[in-house]
Amino acid sequence: MPEDVATDNDFTVSDVWDYPVHDEWEVALDLLQELGDGWTAPTGFWEELGRAAGMLGLERSREWCWWRGAETRVGVIRADLALRPAGETFRRTPIPGAGVLRPMWDIGNRREDGERDLDIARVWVEFAGDLAPGARAPVRLLPLTSARWRHLTPGDRITLYETAVAGGTATILEVQPPSA
Structure with a gap:
């Protein structure tokens, strides 16, 4: 928040800079990540934060920024x-x-012969290190070919496949177009 309009509840650039001065780099990184959630941060912002997280040995934070x-x-x-x-x-x-799994998804696309055409997207489990079989959690998906996913809207149901048998189902919560 700009210093001249910040309230007591807002954090400012001065607040962020105060943490590295006291050797609290991880707190500063966390604050900057939160800042990036509140506005459409450019790609370079996330790349630099990822680089800083890597230098601090914070691998999950580095992967999240990337x-x-x-x-x-x-x-x-x-x-x-x-x-x-x-x-x-x-x-x-x-x-x-942390975005390692790259399963196939039935998102409604069909081939010319009418058969389903599966698409690939990486999975990031929000707020958890992993997701156990039988469990449920909010996730973020990073498609291999994003244009094939643009028809999705909140409420749509898609199916995860790692083999010929469906491994799970997901309900779309949010879709935002690219900002870069």
Whole structure:
């Protein structure tokens, strides 16, 4: 918040700078990440924060910043994902939460012959390190080909596939176009 209009509840550039002075780099990084959530931060903002997080050895924060930078280029897709229980699919272990998993999704696209055409998107589990079979959580999706996902709107249901058997379903919560 600009200093001349900030209230006692707002944080300003001076507040952020105060943390590194006291060797509290992680707190400063967290504040800057929150700042980026409140406005449409440019890709360079997230890349620099990611670089700083990496230098501090904060790997999940680094990955999160790089993820957010990618979202400025391709858009934001948030969904509520419910995984099927372990006995119903091949998955017996939690899916990692930091954007490692790149499953296929049935998002309604069809081939010329009418068969479903699956699309790939990475999964970031919000507010958790992973998502166990049978569990449910809000996630962010980063599509391989974002243009194929632009028809989605809040309320749409999509299906996750890691094998021929559906591994879960998700309800779209939010779709934002690219900002870069």
